[in-house]
Amino acid sequence: MYASGSDAIRRTAADLAAAIASGELSAVEVTQAHLDRIAKVDDKVKAFLHVDAQGALAAAAAVDAKRAKGERLGPLAGVPLALKDVFTTRGVPTTCGSRILEGWLPPYDATVARRLREADVVIIGKTNMDEFAMGSSTENSAYGPTRNPWDLERVPGGSGGGSAASLVAFEAPLAIGSDTGGSIRQPAAVTGTVGVKPTYGSVSRYGLVAFSSSLDQGGPCARTVLDAALLHEIIAGHDPLDSTSIDMPVPPVVAAARRGADEGVRGLRIGVVKQFDGEGYAPGVRQRFHESVELLAGLGAEVVEIDAPSFDHALPAYYLIAPSECSSNLARFDAMRYGLRVGDDGVHSAEEVTALTREAGFGPEVKRRIMLGTYALSSGYYDAYYGQAQKVRTLIIRDFEKAFERVDVLVSPTTPTTAFKIGERVDDPVSMYLADLCTIPTNLAGNAGMSVPCGLAPEDGLPVGFQILAPALQDDRLYRVGAALEAALEDRWGHPILEEVPAL
Template identity: 80%
Template sequence: MSADNDQSIIKLTAAATAEKIASGELTAVEVTEAHLARIEAVDEKVHAFLHVDREGALAQARAVDAKRERGEKLGPLAGVPLALKDAFTTVGVPTTAGSKILEGWIPPYDATLTRKLKEADVVILGKTNMDEFAMGSSTENSAYGPTCNPWDLTRVPGGSGGGSAAALAAYEAPLAIGTDTGGSIRQPASLTCTVGVKPTYGGVSRYGLIAYSSSLDQGGPCARTVLDTALLHEVIAGHDPLDSTSINAPVPPVVEAARNGSVAGMRVGVVKQFAGEGYQAGVVQRFNESVELLKELGAEIVELDCPSFDLALAAYYLIAPSECSSNLARFDAMRYGLRVGDDGVRSTEEVTALTREAGFGPEVKRRIILGTYALSSGYYDAYYGSAQKVRTLITQDFERAFEEVDVIVSPTMPTTAFPIGERVDDPLAMYLADLCTIPTNLAGNSAMSLPCGLAPEDGLPVGLQIIAPAMKDDRLYKVGAAVEKALEERWGGPLLSKGPML
């Protein structure tokens, strides 16, 4: 296959790729080989992948081609390659969650999400880099080194799912999976000019997702277009009896909404707490332009006051570390993963301590210590208990807001991509990246980030966040598709194709 043909294949949308495979115009093997060649060509610079499963991906692709040759009906994403965040278990393929404590671990079972992808004949190219145990906003906390933003290799792609977003932006895959605990799907989407959706909590199974904060973690779809994201959402969503938090209800009609985008007659909320000090001027400018665009498209803009949102960051950074201190207690060197210092003389406690010292990175240790303190006797009510009360207030503010509006919009991130290393030694500055995304996780609502332009001061992508009520995920796609179409008409095509890409 020629290099020019490879380039034309990797620039296709997932929907178009699937159509060409189903019609026989392309084979799944050709598509997979083109993306594997792209990974080989550019990933040394980007470092989106931790593990590329070349043989497994080609085997999946050959199976898709065999199905088509037998005349079997193919699913809407059959043969389309995907980059999978390394937080989901995969049989026969290493799963590390970006941590040394799981280096080389090969799970004996597939996550439900992984299984659904395979059943839909989506080709899994490999596992993508991430902040260790999804703790971070930059993908600099990976034990295996940072991922670089394809728009500017000296800058972060966002976190914790920066590997998945960078793979999309670098055309290494047309589809990806991320996880979102405090914004880890939406933030990388914002910084890389891609689309990312955090489904309603419980809308996508968490079985087989390595836990960070169980009441907040949510897997979700990532792609380069709203429609591609919807097609992937439909594949991975649905009730799972193996997940006690899974919602037993029909999947919202996300694909139909993405194909029929419109905001005419909708009421769109703008929350005053999602503005003010700390927001980059260019981000504010592009957001304000997006609000004006929504008006032009027929939406009514409603100003909202959600006072509890000012407390969301503090509440999140008590709840999430508290849950992580409990979840990560399972990494004790006794059952699986790394084991250090087992010389037959040291006690179990000594081996566990040495293993955790060697296996966990600085940010993970910081959050474990913070969470353990917040849960300790004498401090539980003052810290964790109070944070949960704030969480209730945030949920109530959302409920009141959605009595007035259909969706809420905001910037996804207060800034564009910052330089690698700039905030590593300043955790508080790093945590401020989560200002706009955290309230949605605390309430369990659904949210999307999609590109809304480039900041004039640095030419880097800005994301527009759309928030919808729980189990109204289709509203995200209805609004997102309308905004995407209008902006692409204004830009003369997808913004990603015009960027300073590799």
């Protein structure tokens, strides 16, 4: 709990849900408090692309009505949530941060959105993001950048900067992101929040507008590990509308989070990835990371160093696979069935209108990646680029397999640096791509990863993220380690990290 009494916006999701269930607070009150907060601070933060006040209040009222009738409420019923604008919501604008979808009202709900509604979670609005989730700073949004509440001159990470920033700005206690190369974990790291990329196939991608189909995975964003776990259990699970969805029970992540906080990590084997340290890593990032590893060792974990040599090639492999898939996934934005249409003057052909619309509707990063992917898939280049990247992917999976024979989880810094300044890397794509250096291998392998805050870097006072990686379908291990670290750090600091966020 961040504050006592009625200051609803500072309470955890678990706490709010309990307060709503007990009648201490009504869901409408809670929702209104967050809408008020958004009205007050979002001009500065710009976390939201669309606030659905009416829909949110109606959903909240329905929760209150349920309670009044004595119906059992779900574990997050009535709690507001900020949904990344990459998930379709019926009748509610969904832009993916792109001009090409400006004004689009999807005629259907994403499975994640449907599950949230069914669990009575109150979707309060749609959050800003790098266009089509391509970016590491949320500067690639067609609707302007989101700002990091820790320092409004800095980026909140990306692509899910809006979701992460909304948590830190106390605009919502829960958010949903999507993680293709780190877009949940990297923003979590630079905003001091918790972000989880679940095992590929455990959260339905139906209605998640595809960037890179074999890498994309929706996941929970929260201020605490337990809140993330509660949200994880709501959105995860088999979906027959997604062929890549795994038909297996969701790992018991809530139980694992509770256990980690209560019992710690005694006996757990933790591997420190050798490749993600040293040159290129900010001193404060290294310092906080190593302190945390020592802390875990102090709690009884067995720590070993793990060599995963192929991880050095994860970044180039990712920047071939993801653009290749995106070049195909984004072909559907052709001005024929939905979205923007430019140049339809009765003279231009369909082909020309498509090209004019895509030129006007896509930003530079999207165009770069579409062309890069088109190049990598072209005959003559396929084997050297896309084909070779898929082989590197195999090597990365093998390195993970070997590592997980020796350890239960792997750990590393989530990002090499803390939040950088808005504009600093905009026109240097290669340096921008480095932000996802440590998060990418997990996406390529399809296993699970989490970022949990591990302190502020001494040199700039900005949050540092601690990354935990687990084998596929062992997502519960993330929560056990994450909750143990969170509890130990809060114990050391005497308060949660977000107590230190400057007032907006």
